[in-house]
Amino acid sequence: QVQLVESGGGLVQAGGSLRLSCAASGGTFRNTMGWFRQAPGKEREFVAAITGIGGNTDYADSVKGRFTISRDNAKNTLYLQMNSLKPEDTAVYYCAVDWSRFSMVVAREDEYDDWGQGTQVTVSS
Numbered sequence: 001q002v003q004l005v006e007s008g009g010g011l012v013q014a015g016g017s018l019r020l021s022c023a024a025s026g027g028t029f030r031n032t033m034g035w036f037r038q039a040p041g042k043e044r045e046f047v048a049a050i051t052g053i054g055g056n057t058d059y060a061d062s063v064k065g066r067f068t069i070s071r072d073n074a075k076n077t078l079y080l081q082m083n084s085l086k087p088e089d090t091a092v093y094y095c096a097v098d099w100s101r102f103s104m105v106v107a108r109e110d111e112y113d114d115w116g117q118g119t120q121v122t123v124s125s
Helices: none
Strands: 005-006 012-013 018-025 032-038 045-050 055-057 067-072 077-082 091-097 119-124
Touching: 005 091, 018 032, 018 091, 018 119, 032 067, 032 077, 045 067, 045 077, 055 067, 077 091
Parallel strands: 012 119
Antiparallel strands: 005 018, 018 077, 032 045, 032 091, 045 055, 067 077, 091 119
16 A cells, blocks of 8 residues: 655745655556645645656646755655745645556546645745
8 A cells, every 4th residue: 555655844934945855655656646625724736747657747726936846756746846935824734646547637636646745834924
């Protein structure tokens, strides 16, 4: 059974940077993967996605130009580089995998099958 484990969250001042990682264990994969986040009192929302084949990416408008999603398939690891962080980026960040797609990015939460436990990101003003 595949397990996704996020790391790299923490407390950072506005304007700072963090790099999140999501390590997958239990198998190798080339599927589309994504990052989502959930702020207190809000619905979970799409942040970014990347295909396993071709490395195509998609971003939420709120993070375009500030966040970069990438992956290292040899290490079964997904990354999210977050720069110019804002207080409104504060949330629990989750990684997820879509077992049915390899070369198409998706932003819908219900298209993803397995999820990590989340890592907290807090941005102070």
